[in-house]
Amino acid sequence: MNNNDPLKLFYQEKQERINAQGQDAPLKAAADEFTRLSLKSGYSYNFSWLGRPVIQYPQDMAAMQEIIWQVKPRLIVETGVAHGGSAIFHASMLELIGGPGKVLAIDIDVRAHNRPLIEGHPMSRRLELLEGDSTGPAAASRARALAAEAAGPVMAVLDSCHSHGHVLEELELYSPLVTPGSYLVVFDGLVEQFPEESVAAGRPWGAGDNPLTATREFLKTHPEFEADRDIENKLLITAAPEGWLKRKGGSSNGV
Numbered sequence: 394m395n396n397n398d399p400l401k402l403f404y405q406e407k408q409e410r411i412n413a414q415g416q417d418a419p420l421k422a423a424a425d426e427f428t429r430l431s432l433k434s435g436y437s438y439n440f441s442w443l444g445r446p447v448i449q450y451p452q453d454m455a456a457m458q459e460i461i462w463q464v465k466p467r468l469i470v471e472t473g474v475a476h477g478g479s480a481i482f483h484a485s486m487l488e489l490i491g492g493p494g495k496v497l498a499i500d501i502d503v504r505a506h507n508r509p510l511i512e513g514h515p516m517s518r519r520l521e522l523l524e525g526d527s528t529g530p531a532a533a534s535r536a537r538a539l540a541a542e543a544a545g546p547v548m549a550v551l552d553s554c555h556s557h558g559h560v561l562e563e564l565e566l567y568s569p570l571v572t573p574g575s576y577l578v579v580f581d582g583l584v585e586q587f588p589e590e591s592v593a594a595g596r597p598w599g600a601g602d603n604p605l606t607a608t609r610e611f612l613k614t615h616p617e618f619e620a621d622r623d624i625e626n627k628l629l630i631t632a633a634p635e636g637w638l639k640r641k642g643g644s645s646n647g648v
């Protein structure tokens with residue numbers, strides 16, 4: 394590729410824009426204000442994916458799509474299912490990219506009104522639903538067995554109980570399964586920045602006790618992972634600040 398290669402230029406400009414956004418204080422402040430107000434309004438509950446309600450910011454779903462295309466996982470382990478929107482989203486991405494990929498979706502309480510709609514969904518053929526504590530032995534051993542069977546890239550997405558202790562346990566349990574070049578995504582670290590707006594009554598997490606504090610502690614002893622700051626600098630609005638953890642090594646095969 395020479396210096397005038399249009400694709401090379403396109404990607405160079407994109408990287409420069411992402412770097413600039415990361416330094417753009419007024420733009421970041423505007424994004425933070427949107428995040429704060431949208432947490433208050435419950436904005437992330439407004440969406441669905443292929444008919445199942447998903448509790449996510451659409452920006453994060455765009456980023457998940459990008460990394461799933463890039464990594465082409467054979468297995469995505471996901472904790473926190475709720476209505477199944479994110480599990481069906483991940484399953485549908487695996488369907489689109491082709492290959493044998495599947496999702497192991499773990500939730501301590503798969504509600505009776507959600508189960509038949511998840512299990513009856515066309516994308517459920519790529520989905521295994523496991524009811525149980527994501528830090529319990531049954532979930533961890535099933536994830537290990539499927540990762541061994543997958544014999545290929547493995548990704549993990551943590552979005553269950555958001556207390557520091559629970560997320561740290563999940564990180565320790567599921568990080569060894571994540572393959573080099575793949576991602577371990579930790580959702581809802583924004584509780585640290587916006588505790589008042591994001592903490593619902595009765596929830597055990599809050600400032601100083603949340604997925605972001607767990608991630609920071611985890612990274613101190615896990616140099617094999619690093620936060621991919623390009624992702625949050627491109628999104629600006631994300632429920633996973635510092636939570637797009639990439640396992641070092643491996644190769645990237647797409648954008």
Ligand SMILES: C[S@@+](CC[C@H](N)C(=O)[O-])C[C@H]1O[C@@H](n2cnc3c(N)ncnc32)[C@H](O)[C@@H]1O
Nearest residue numbers: 447448473474475479500501526527552553554
């Ligand atoms: C934020 S919701 C998940 C949202 C979902 N990922 C989505 O994007 O639509 C959190 C879910 O975590 C589950 N959960 C809470 N504690 C858990 C635990 N210890 N183990 C597994 N799941 C848990 C809850 O039952 C709830 O359904």
